Amino acid sequence: MKRIFTIFLSVLLLLSVAVPAFATGDPNIDGGGGGMGEGSSSSYWNPGMDGVRVSVVNAETHAVVGSVIDLTNQNPGTSLVHFGKVCKLSYNGGRSLSPKVGGYSCIHPSQSFPRIISSGSFPASINAIRSYFTDEQTIRGISGYVGIDFETLVGGKYKIVIEPIAYFFFNGLQYAMTATEAALYDQQVNGGLRAKMLSLTHKNLPLAIFLEKADLGYPAWSGSTTQKVSNSDIISALGIGVVRFNDMTESPVTNSFDYEYRIDTDVITSVEVSGGQSDPDNPVSVRFNIQGTTYTVSNVYYPDGDSQLVWVRWHTPTEPCVITIDVSVTGGGSAQSTVVCNITDFAGKDPPNPIATDRNDAYAASPVPTNVEATSASWGIWSPRWHENWEWVPNWEKCWHTDHWTDADGKSHTDHWYHWVDRGWWEDHGWWEFDWNGYTATLNAQMDMTPDDKSPAATGNTTKSGYGVQENVTAHVRTNQSAAVTAAQNAVTYFPEFGYQTYWRLLDPTIIGKGSSFAFRQNRYSTYNRRTHFTPIWFPDGAYTPYTWLLDCWTPAGMLSMNLTDSITIRGNLWEEWHIAPANP
Amino acid sequence: MKDKTKRTWLIVLGSLACVVLVVVIAGQFGSKCAVDPAPGTPLSSETSPQVTIETETPSVQISESSASETSDPSTGADSEGTEQTIQADPVKPETPEKPTTVADDHTGEDVPQEERNAETPPTYTKEQTTVTEPSEPEAGSTNSGGQVYVPGFGYVDNDGGNQVVEDNSIYENGNKIGSMG
Numbered sequence: 001m002k003r004i005f006t007i008f009l010s011v012l013l014l015l016s017v018a019v020p021a022f023a024t025g026d027p028n029i030d031g032g033g034g035g036m037g038e039g040s041s042s043s044y045w046n047p048g049m050d051g052v053r054v055s056v057v058n059a060e061t062h063a064v065v066g067s068v069i070d071l072t073n074q075n076p077g078t079s080l081v082h083f084g085k086v087c088k089l090s091y092n093g094g095r096s097l098s099p100k101v102g103g104y105s106c107i108h109p110s111q112s113f114p115r116i117i118s119s120g121s122f123p124a125s126i127n128a129i130r131s132y133f134t135d136e137q138t139i140r141g142i143s144g145y146v147g148i149d150f151e152t153l154v155g156g157k158y159k160i161v162i163e164p165i166a167y168f169f170f171n172g173l174q175y176a177m178t179a180t181e182a183a184l185y186d187q188q189v190n191g192g193l194r195a196k197m198l199s200l201t202h203k204n205l206p207l208a209i210f211l212e213k214a215d216l217g218y219p220a221w222s223g224s225t226t227q228k229v230s231n232s233d234i235i236s237a238l239g240i241g242v243v244r245f246n247d248m249t250e251s252p253v254t255n256s257f258d259y260e261y262r263i264d265t266d267v268i269t270s271v272e273v274s275g276g277q278s279d280p281d282n283p284v285s286v287r288f289n290i291q292g293t294t295y296t297v298s299n300v301y302y303p304d305g306d307s308q309l310v311w312v313r314w315h316t317p318t319e320p321c322v323i324t325i326d327v328s329v330t331g332g333g334s335a336q337s338t339v340v341c342n343i344t345d346f347a348g349k350d351p352p353n354p355i356a357t358d359r360n361d362a363y364a365a366s367p368v369p370t371n372v373e374a375t376s377a378s379w380g381i382w383s384p385r386w387h388e389n390w391e392w393v394p395n396w397e398k399c400w401h402t403d404h405w406t407d408a409d410g411k412s413h414t415d416h417w418y419h420w421v422d423r424g425w426w427e428d429h430g431w432w433e434f435d436w437n438g439y440t441a442t443l444n445a446q447m448d449m450t451p452d453d454k455s456p457a458a459t460g461n462t463t464k465s466g467y468g469v470q471e472n473v474t475a476h477v478r479t480n481q482s483a484a485v486t487a488a489q490n491a492v493t494y495f496p497e498f499g500y501q502t503y504w505r506l507l508d509p510t511i512i513g514k515g516s517s518f519a520f521r522q523n524r525y526s527t528y529n530r531r532t533h534f535t536p537i538w539f540p541d542g543a544y545t546p547y548t549w550l551l552d553c554w555t556p557a558g559m560l561s562m563n564l565t566d567s568i569t570i571r572g573n574l575w576e577e578w579h580i581a582p583a584n585p
Numbered sequence: 586m587k588d589k590t591k592r593t594w595l596i597v598l599g600s601l602a603c604v605v606l607v608v609v610i611a612g613q614f615g616s617k618c619a620v621d622p623a624p625g626t627p628l629s630s631e632t633s634p635q636v637t638i639e640t641e642t643p644s645v646q647i648s649e650s651s652a653s654e655t656s657d658p659s660t661g662a663d664s665e666g667t668e669q670t671i672q673a674d675p676v677k678p679e680t681p682e683k684p685t686t687v688a689d690d691h692t693g694e695d696v697p698q699e700e701r702n703a704e705t706p707p708t709y710t711k712e713q714t715t716v717t718e719p720s721e722p723e724a725g726s727t728n729s730g731g732q733v734y735v736p737g738f739g740y741v742d743n744d745g746g747n748q749v750v751e752d753n754s755i756y757e758n759g760n761k762i763g764s765m766g
Contacts, residue, residue: 071755078746079725081735101733103744111756134763141755154762162765171724171736188737213766243763268664280675299662299670310671313664386677392684392714396706401693419696420706422685426716428677483662484671556671 043196045168047119049074050208051106052133053163053178055087056146056153059248062089062216065158066146070106070176073113076167080104082176083185088163088240089216094376094440097184104176107145109138116164117200117208124208133162133243153245159216160243164208166200179206179239183231187380187436191303194231202305203228206238215242230274230307257322257342261552264318266486268554269325269339273300274307276332279384279432284331288312288339291323300333302382303434309379310335311484311556320345346492351503353525354534356466356574363538366499370563371549376442377557379484382434389431394424441485441555445475447548447564452532457577461567465539466574468532471546473507473518473564477553487511488553488560491518493546497536500547505533507548518550537574543567684713 051072056065068085082104083097091097114128132138142160143150152158163178170193177185182201186193194202206229210221221237223229229238261267269288278284278301285298295312302308317323325339398418406412451458452468463469475488491507494500507518508531520531535544545567553560661673687695700707722734732740 075749076747079733079743080747081733081741099735099738099741101735101741101743102746103748105748105750107750107752107755109755110753130765131761132757134761134765135757136760136762137758138755139762141752144754145750145752160763173725173733173735185737190737192736211766215766241765243765245763247764293667295667295669297669297671299672299674301672301675308671312669381672383672384675386675387718388678388716389718390681390716392709394706394709394714401696403693417693417701419687419700420703421687422683422706424683424685426680426683428680430717481662483664 042172043168043170045166045197045200047117047122048115049076049167050116051165051167051176052113052116052209053085053087053161053165054142054146055089055161055163056148056158057087057089057161057216059157059159059216059244062093064090066148069142069145070104070165071109071113072106072165072167073108074167076104076106076176077174078102080167080174080176083181086181087161088178088180089161091180091184092235094378096438097181097188109141117166117204119204126209129162129209129241133160133241139243156246156248159245161216162209162241162243163239164205166205168197168200170197177201179208179234182206183234186231187438190433190435191306194303194305198228198305202230202234206234208239209241210238211240211242215244216240228305230305232272232307232309256340258339259341261316261341261343262490263316263320263343263345265316265489265552266313266554267316267341267552268311268313268484268486268556269341270309270311270556270558271327271335271339272307273310273329273333273335274302275334277304278302278308278331278333279434281432282332284329284333286310286312286335287328287330288314289326289328290314291317301384301434302333306382308382309556313484313486313554316341316343319343346490346504346506349502349504349506351495351498351505351533354466354536356537358536358538360497360536360538363497363540365496368545368547368565369494369500371551372561373563374558374560375444375562376440377555377560378438378440379555379557380436380438383437384432385435387430387433389429390426391429392424393427394422396420396422396424439479439481439484441477441479441481441553441557441560443475443477443488443550443553443560443562445473445488445550445562445564447566448472449544449546449566449568451568452530454528454530454532457572457574462569462571463535464572464574464576465535465541465544465570466537468523468526468530468534469544469546469568470530470532471507471518471520471548471566473548473550474515475517475550475553475562476515477560479514479555482514484556485514486552486554487514487516488550488562489516490552491548491550491564493520493533493548495533495546496544497539518548535570539570539573541571542569544570681716684709 051070051074053068053070055068057063058065064087068087070085079102082100084100086095113132115122115124116129118124139154140150143153148158163180165176165178167174167176182193182205186201207225211218212220214220218240219237223233259269271286273284273286283298284300285296286300288295288297295314297310297312300308300310321343323341323343325341327335327337327339329335399421400416400418403415403417404412448471450461450470451463452470455463455467457464457467471493473491477485477487479485489509489511492504493507494504505520508521510517520533522529523532526532545565548564549561550564551559551561661670663670721736724734724736726734728740731743733743735741
């Protein structure tokens with residue numbers, strides 16, 4: 001009997017192995033210090049599905065050098081959606097997202113690196129991350145993949161940028177993205193990513209790695225490390241770590257003033273507004289009080305949890321001064337309460353009257369300076385769009401009619417009859433959605449130096465020292481939001497004989513639309529009132545290269561400006577045009 | 586144990602085994618049905634299968650002109666004077682047309698004979714009583730060209746499998762040479 005029972009149990013066991021087991025999907029949706037937004041079975045992240053993007057940048061120019069690589073301990077799925085290998089600095093330089101499906105390349109490091117993105121059950125250790133990415137052998141390995149010699153990489157000229165990457169599912173598709181890419185993609189899908197993956201893409205991912213010391217122009221993050229953050233916070237400050245090999249850090253350009261403007265100039269002042277949701281039913285408007293005049297800016301909208309840049313266009317006074325703009329927000333949002341602007345004047349530093357006996361035997365050429373330059377800027381506007389969802393509410397009523405008719409015998413008849421009429425109405429159960437519209441402005445300009453037409457010694461672009469030179473700067477700004485951008489309105493030229501300092505000339509602008517041109521103002525020392533600058537008679541033969549800073553092209557995202565140079569050739573001097581001869585007999 | 590008891594046990598266990606087998610076999614029938622090959626169908630797997638893939642045009646198309654049809658809100662921005670806006674006023678869509686066809690000011694002649702004195706009012710289809718925005722293609726769906734739909738961007742070429750490099754040089758040797766902040 002025992003044998004029979006054993007055989008029977010064995011048969012049952014075999015059958016149970018043969019029957020396939022199916023499991024319904026129950027994704028591991030980790031809280032990550034909170035809920036995963038409105039994560040669902042098609043939008044989720046599994047803790048541990050992370051990696052890092054590694055880029056090497058020139059510490060001075062911020063240019064990305066070598067290859068950008070992704071490291072991960074994981075095996076991302078095929079048909080993964082990603083955005084290539086693009087460094088945060090490139091995105092901040094104006095590069096836009098470019099999606100790719102599949103073809104994702106990554107490196108499995110020999111030694112698994114520590115958890116990068118915290119989850120509720122497994123907090124990441126920033127000390128372990130630091131230890132891993134500042135290790136000699138880790139950096140040696142990275143240098144090989146990036147394509148930069150190890151000694152060169154750690155010599156101090158370069159820095160390594162580390163960005164956290166999350167691999168997650170969003171609406172059924174698997175994505176790989178850095179924090180910056182997540183913020184940009186959220187804008188691309190009009191806040192849809194944030195709506196479903198909030199705790200990952202707008203908290204745990206961007207806050208996985210951030211700067212404690214400002215560097216590469218990015219600020220140290222001083223905001224909350226446990227709360228959700230906005231797209232603009234992520235793009236401007238979060239999801240970046242920097243490995244450096246000396247103590248040199250580079251803070252963002254800070255000033256005691258929020259803005260530096262020039263006198264008598266059209267300018268734009270911006271503040272970031274956030275808090276709650278602003279839509280046409282609950283709008284936010286911003287008031288800027290500038291020297292007693294209140295400018296009200298309305299049609300400011302943004303979805304819950306995000307923000308909107310709000311700007312006012314105004315004209316600066318004709319005298320240098322410091323202006324404090326009081327900012328107030330009506331509605332549910334908030335913004336910085338004051339904006340301090342320094343209004344300066346470039347005029348009054350024209351070079352002195354040149355004379356024929358000027359000498360400068362100790363002249364040594366100075367390097368051409370470079371001022372802050374920004375040739376493009378981008379910003380965006382959240383635009384509300386009503387998602388209509390109409391439902392008809394029927395209200396049927398009988399509509400009575402009366403017919404009168406006469407039959408063949410001449411007898412009159414009256415018929416009462418009815419039909420159904422619907423006196424119902426439409427009810428709209430829609431809601432506001434938001435579209436992110438991105439805008440850009442790009443400044444192009446050219447500077448041309450030529451010998452003065454009145455110069456008797458000029459040949460082409462060559463002249464003799466002591467004669468005048470003329471300058472023409474043409475600039476044009478291209479933008480897809482004309483109302484939010486000014487033309488380039490000021491240009492100031494510095495000269496080599498003064499070491500590009502001490503004296504300069506504020507150029508005379510002619511502005512038509514978004515185009516502008518600049519020339520020297522009339523020179524009071526010119527016999528013919530020419531728009532000219534006299535080269536010093538002692539200037540040595542060779543290139544004479546004035547430098548011009550073109551500026552005051554204002555956008556909501558700041559000022560566009562350009563460094564411009566052009567040269568003429570000096571050969572000989574004014575004295576060579578003169579000779580001693582007997583007077584007419 | 587008596588022989589009778591043994592027989593009873595054998596019958597019970599045998600019956601149970603039969604029931605289990607019936608359930609398992611029936612389950613297999615329920616999941617997939619074997620289909621007899623049609624006359625003339627080659628039975629050998631060595632023959633190349635003749636498979637016809639119907640390439641239907643997707644029922645939902647992304648209109649390239651949709652962006653241009655939607656006016657750019659920034660064109661309504663106003664940056665002059667003391668009352669400024671950063672974009673145009675948003676506009677809600679117009680109320681749809683009533684689903685009924687009888688005008689409010691109709692006359693008896695406008696009413697068809699068959700609609701007179703009906704006991705119950707007419708009924709609507711769902712399409713007549715709801716108006717909502719069309720949804721975009723499902724994320725990850727493919728078009729006839731094999732491109733994958735990525736929300737926010739549209740259809741994107743599929744670049745195929747991943748390339749994973751198994752590294753043997755990245756590990757900690759304990760010598761810390763940089764600082765990270």
